Amino acid sequence: MTAAMVEPGRSAGGRAWEYLLQSWRELDVPEGWRAEIDGGRITLVPPPHRHRNGIAERVQRALYAGLSPEWGVYQTLGVHIAALGKLYVPDLVVAPSELVEGVDADVSDPLDAAEALLVVEITSKGNAEDDRKEKLWAYAHAPVPVYLLIDRFDEHGPTATLFTGPENGAYRHTERVAFGEALKLPEPFSVTLETEHFPH
Structure with missing residues (x-):
């Protein structure tokens, strides 16, 4: 659902x-929904399926097992790439606690x-292509x-893919596993995600 749109032809900058950011701040978003900015418009994203929440909870628990205290794991935290005119609300974000909790x-x-140190997106049927392409490109x-x-x-079955080493707008390293296989996260996480119990 589109909540606001800028005039055609206006750039993402300036x-x-x-205008979009101020509109985003002032939105009264229904509980459980998320507002994101992309392509010159604000869109509302409906609440996720329970399976998606279940995966997020398992990943969050695993991250806390190997994360130092100055970092936090946050749900529904907006992150923006202002130069691209994009603002997303990932399923999980690992960021310095002082930048999140130390603000007014x-x-x-x-x-x-x-x-952010890490961003996690968990696909749903309606947004899978965005997470695979548009958000991958933006986060890089x-x-x-x-x-x-x-x-x-x-299309080949449920997977977890780790993208690391962003350089010139692309990730240099990719590691992909099918659900049921373990995925080791790089430093400073020092944790291995066990995907065999991810609901799908």
């Missing part, structure tokens, strides 16, 4: 981006995606050091 309670600005440009894509709707 006044158009500020009245400030609802998104986190610069470049400040941010750059987000590690992007974890958990794809329950991969």
Whole structure:
């Protein structure tokens, strides 16, 4: 559902981006929904399926097992790539706690995606292609050091793919496993995701 749109032909930078960002801040989003900015418009994303929440909970629990205290794992945290005119609300974001918890309670600005250490997207039927292509491209440009894509709707069966080493708008390294296989996350996480119990 489109909540706001800028005039055609206006760039992602400058006044158009500020207009979108201010509109995003002021939105009264229904509980459980998320508002994202992409392609010059704000869209509302419906609440995720229970299976998606189940996967997010398992990943979050695994991350906390190997994460140092100065980093937090956050759900529904907006991250933006202002240069591209994009603002996403990933399923999970690992970011410095001070950047999330140390801000004024009245400030609802998104986190610069470049400040994130890891972003996790878990596909649903309606957004799988966006997570595989558009968001992959945007996170590499941010750059987000590690992007974890958990794809329950991969045409070859459910998979988890780890993208690392962003350079010039693309990730240099990719590791992909089918559900049921283990996926080791790089430093500083020092954890292995056991995907065999991911619901799908």
